[in-house]
Amino acid sequence: MELLKRRLSIAVSLAVLFFAIFSVRLFYLQIYKGEEYRDFSERNVLRVLDLPAPRGRVFDRNGEKILYNKPSFNIRVFPKEITDAEGLAQKLAEIIDVPEKQLLKKLRKIASLRNFYPVTIAKDISREQLLLVEKNKEVLESVFLELGHKRFYPHGEAAAVLLGYTGVADTEEVKAYRRIKSGTMVGKTGVEKVFDNELRGTNGIQYIMVNAHGKVISDSLATLLPNRKNKEMVQGKDIHLTIDAELQKTANDALGNEKGAIVAMDARNGEILVMASRPSYRPEHISKGLSPEKQKRGRKKESFSLFNRSTQGTYPPGSVLKIITAFALLEEKTMDPESSVYCPGYHLINQKRLNCWREEGHGHMNLREAIVESCDVYFYKLSLKLGVDRLYPYLKRFGLGERTGIVLPEKRGVNPSRTWKRKHLREPWYAGETAMLAIGQGYVTTTPLQVSIMTAAIANGGSIVKPKIRKTDEGAAPRITGAAQKLDPKSVSFLKKALFDAVHGDRGTGIYARSKVTSVSGKTGTAQVVSAQVESTEKRFQDHAWFTSYAPSDSAEIAVTVLVENGGSGSVAAAPIAKKIIETYFRLKKERNETRIAKSE
Numbered sequence: 001m002e003l004l005k006r007r008l009s010i011a012v013s014l015a016v017l018f019f020a021i022f023s024v025r026l027f028y029l030q031i032y033k034g035e036e037y038r039d040f041s042e043r044n045v046l047r048v049l050d051l052p053a054p055r056g057r058v059f060d061r062n063g064e065k066i067l068y069n070k071p072s073f074n075i076r077v078f079p080k081e082i083t084d085a086e087g088l089a090q091k092l093a094e095i096i097d098v099p100e101k102q103l104l105k106k107l108r109k110i111a112s113l114r115n116f117y118p119v120t121i122a123k124d125i126s127r128e129q130l131l132l133v134e135k136n137k138e139v140l141e142s143v144f145l146e147l148g149h150k151r152f153y154p155h156g157e158a159a160a161v162l163l164g165y166t167g168v169a170d171t172e173e174v175k176a177y178r179r180i181k182s183g184t185m186v187g188k189t190g191v192e193k194v195f196d197n198e199l200r201g202t203n204g205i206q207y208i209m210v211n212a213h214g215k216v217i218s219d220s221l222a223t224l225l226p227n228r229k230n231k232e233m234v235q236g237k238d239i240h241l242t243i244d245a246e247l248q249k250t251a252n253d254a255l256g257n258e259k260g261a262i263v264a265m266d267a268r269n270g271e272i273l274v275m276a277s278r279p280s281y282r283p284e285h286i287s288k289g290l291s292p293e294k295q296k297r298g299r300k301k302e303s304f305s306l307f308n309r310s311t312q313g314t315y316p317p318g319s320v321l322k323i324i325t326a327f328a329l330l331e332e333k334t335m336d337p338e339s340s341v342y343c344p345g346y347h348l349i350n351q352k353r354l355n356c357w358r359e360e361g362h363g364h365m366n367l368r369e370a371i372v373e374s375c376d377v378y379f380y381k382l383s384l385k386l387g388v389d390r391l392y393p394y395l396k397r398f399g400l401g402e403r404t405g406i407v408l409p410e411k412r413g414v415n416p417s418r419t420w421k422r423k424h425l426r427e428p429w430y431a432g433e434t435a436m437l438a439i440g441q442g443y444v445t446t447t448p449l450q451v452s453i454m455t456a457a458i459a460n461g462g463s464i465v466k467p468k469i470r471k472t473d474e475g476a477a478p479r480i481t482g483a484a485q486k487l488d489p490k491s492v493s494f495l496k497k498a499l500f501d502a503v504h505g506d507r508g509t510g511i512y513a514r515s516k517v518t519s520v521s522g523k524t525g526t527a528q529v530v531s532a533q534v535e536s537t538e539k540r541f542q543d544h545a546w547f548t549s550y551a552p553s554d555s556a557e558i559a560v561t562v563l564v565e566n567g568g569s570g571s572v573a574a575a576p577i578a579k580k581i582i583e584t585y586f587r588l589k590k591e592r593n594e595t596r597i598a599k600s601e
Contacts, residue, residue: 095129160282327394520550
């Protein structure tokens, strides 16, 4: 019993001693040092830092980087820490290229937010600006530098329209994406937008404690604030395209200062090798963030365009459409391909004169010769026997006036018919309109991509392939559109011979595409922009120039379609460009094979 009392007495004494020590320590911290610690607490600030995730890289078909990230520094401020907007605006205006009044207005708006989340003041600052911020950081309250990532385009304008650009998500995009918040960088156009969910990645979050001078006190608040947990950023996924970067640059350079588009594709499986569109734009201007005023001024200049003419530009196809008209004549057995039609240089329909492009006429023509020399009168006369009701389904079968299924934004164009005209114009269809349709004029419009798919179908023996710009493991097997849509091999064989002669024949319109490197088959087209009665020397009234082709002629690998807006003759303006791209394709193929063999030895 005595032992129990002694133990109880010791326990009570220890408890009293513990509470005494605790009370003294509490008095010391709250009373004696209270004011000091309270001041310290008030002068410490919790900061929430976004850790921007690097967007995924974009590679071409050969593994070359055509879009990736470079480190950059951004100037950011914390709204809740702005106490002197006027003074801060004055100091920052001396460092960054922004007028003080404009900067003050922005800082006041930011200060009104009164939250912990930082706001960007300047993006991708120069090395000199970076050093000035570091030098003056003691007097730049609420300001800090953020290591960011800017998109870099090693080929500049060459693929800018195709690749697209990024920008800060607007209100509508925040609502549409749901998983992102305001201020997140998202794809705005092109590949950047189409594959944004994969390229974007996931931003991280870091909580830090800093003192009044911005010095970090703690970057690990797990013990102090268990409910505030850092979040690791996750880099975006890489994307591999079917584009050949070197061939893309060749195409862009070949167009030069002309407006137009070039589509080159693997005729066997629909992989897009080139998708060039001019005018383009300088990606570095967009990545730095053009103001609405500067963008507006830029769009007024012919050298600035975000418009992808390959998929969104719709044009009358001109004589390249004769490929489909000829196919329809063969399939419908409208005439004997060897029978002759006389071309005097014009044809009368209900007393209206429709001219051939050759004023003196072509004389007697059969179907092959009419394709080779692009005789309009032949197709005027035979199309009237065929009729629009039998021609329209073949245009549809080849995909003209239809979306191709490519993942990029595209326009349909117009595949006119009696029904279409009655619905849209509330007028009957006339015979002369069938004649104009047969040579690619009138109401019909198409995109360069649609024309390239049409050409690839002849080149590969009759498969209407679905175009794709993302490299997959599908191999060389073509993705056929529709229900395994195939064209009649006899008619295709006839057209292949005619398209070969159009380039290699003595009277062919595509002779400027003739090459010593490989055999080329193709068809020229010259599409009227205005009526032939309108005479003007202005370029905007000149005809559009087309040339669509493939090579080699006997076992096609590549199909190339060139459109030069207001370029005049397809033979002179477009065919030499296609020749250059085709020759570059085979040169690169040879060089790459030699390099591969050398490495394996």
